[in-house]
Amino acid sequence: MSNLNYGVIGNCRTAALISETGNIEWLCFPEFDSPSIFAALLDRKNGGNFGFQVSNKYSISQSYVPHTNILSTRFSSEEGEFVVVDFMPCYHSQNKDEHYRPAEIYRYINRIKGHPRFKIDYNPAPDYARGKVIYNMTPQYIETYSSQNNKDRQYLYSSLPLETTLNHQEIILEKDEFLLLSYNEKVIPVNIEREKLEYCRTLVYWLNWINRTKKYSIYNDIIERSLLILKLMSYYNGAVLAALTTSLPEAIGEVRNWDYRFCWLRDASMSIETLFQIGHPDAARRFMKFIQSTFVAKHESFQIMYGIRGERKLTEIILDHLSGYKNSKPVRIGNDAYHQRQNDSFGYLMDLIYQYYQLMPGTLDEIEDIWEMVKSIIAIVIEDWHKPDKGIWEIRGKEQHFVSSKVMCWVALDRASRIAIMLDKYSYSERWKKEADKIKSDVLKYGWKEEIQSFSQTYENLYLDSSLLLMEPYGFLQADDIRYHKTVKAVKKALFHKGLMYRYNNEDDFGLPSSAFTICTFWLIRALYVIGEKEEARCLFNEVLSYSNHLGLFSEDINFDTKEQLGNFPQAYSHLALVNTAILFAEEEKRLDFIRP
DSSP, X not given: OOTXXXXXXXXXXXXXXXXXXXXXXXXXXXXXXSOEEEOTXXXXXXXXXXXXXXXXXXXXXXXXXXXXXXXXXEEEETTEEEXXXXXXXXXXXXXXXXXXXXXXEEEEXXXXXXXXXXXXXXXXXXXXHXXXXXXXXXXXXXXXXXXXXXXXXXXXXXXXXXXXXXXXXXXXXXXXXXXXXESSOOSSOOOHHHHHHHHHHHHHHXXXXXXXXXXXXXXXXXXXXXXXXXXXXBOTTSOBOSBSOBOOOSSTTXXXXXXXXXXXXXXXXXXHXXXXXXXXXXXXXHHHHHHIIIIITTTOOOOSEEOTTOOSOOOOEEOTTSOOBTTBOOOEESXXXXXXXXXXXXXHHHHHHHHHHHHOOOOHHHHHHHHHHHHHHHHHHHHHTTSOBOTTTTOSSSOBOBHHHHHHHHHHHHHHHHHHHHTTOHHHHHHHHHHHHHHHHHHHHHTEETTTTXXXXXXXXXXXXXXXXXXXXXXXXXXXXXXXXXXXXXXXXHHEXXXXXXXXXXXXXXXXXXXXXXHHHHHHHHHHHHXXXXXXXXXXXXXXHTTSOTTSOOOSEEOTTTOOEESSSSBHHHHHHHXXXXXXXXXXXXXXXXXXX
């Protein structure tokens, strides 16, 4: 398996990665951050998988059911043809405000023609494959659990004989069949009619959701797919995951691999802002509620990231018994970055809060709750902005004065000052505006380096960093500011390599970075576009799109030479940047359409 050619299905509670041959190779039950049931992605031999074995006479193709997160894998040969349709039920329950999103996967086996033959490969390895798997066969289902943990159980139901499934015996398909893997024992009859009903309800849910999204004259399909992925990665309480996986390395054989199944304020704020602007205010409303429940109720110190239910402690553990993706160890669960200081985080969040106040203020008590939160955040920003931190890239070494962190502290104060004006709190606005001006002067004085004719990564060095490109979209500098032009050119010269961007290319605590960071190339495309290099920007955008996997999905990193995708997958960062970049060109196309005679 190269290039992370996986499709993703999910229901805003958990998700599965399914290979291009229909093999489930990553699934955590019952929730995104629960222990895995299948983790062949991280250990081919012991991780566990659930797929279909066919002879090599079959050709296999994969696609999404249009406008949905339902995945279809087609197996074709001269003897017959069948399609496996994979989905997790997700739809409104009878009470319109509630959803049905159980921890379960339906695998509908649709016979198209002939008498296709296959074997089912069902090898669960619950609890990250930490124990021995215990099987319990009953007339209704196959129950499995780990010898290390008998509380979490899985139930496999099927219209096919269960012994045949368990014993990997050949099946000749005569009619439509189904498999259902559930975290709960079912209390209603499980049959093909029920499966069809669940399919139709889930199909309608996704079609309705995408129908509320703005449409674009160009790049609409890729915008839509990215939005569906961002939605799928949004936990139902409003938290947004950075990615669905853990420990997929930034470079094969290296140790830069982390668990991304958590909610970073920065990534989540950017994802929600994208969903918000493109027609999904409910996502912003839910995220604000998550933020309120996590911060306001407790009045504790802020963190850069939280568990998806607001957990504050995300202890990092190494799973030594798993060999890692393509033998890239270690495999980690939890993330030690939770106690880092990253001063930029609040800038992204405050930008989102500002838009929330502008476009969809809630009830009076919500507005007051969020105003209290704004004051708490700004108190921290004022206290911390002049201190060194770990920066946007979570460098685990010495804290430094990162220019992008200072810029985002300015954003936090600038947006808070504007919010204060909206609420007639003029004394706050004045005070915060003065502090924002202080930060701006500081950055212009210490961040700009005459000798390289550019802003630099930190006050102390002359290195370049892709995050400097964010000065314009967040309004710190205007697109026509000569300093921004020069910085874009310098950053491109230093970090653009073989059609892709480094985050930075100076040594960090793990040595020299060796792969491209996907979001940074999208940032460069926007920067080129706004400084007037529109044709170059469009060509580069089309080029980067060709590096996605077979379904248009992106991970965190890309190998410069082979263009293989690396890092955790799919990556919210990459998809939100893809959407924001595509809209630049789509909006331009619309404007051109409008002025044509």
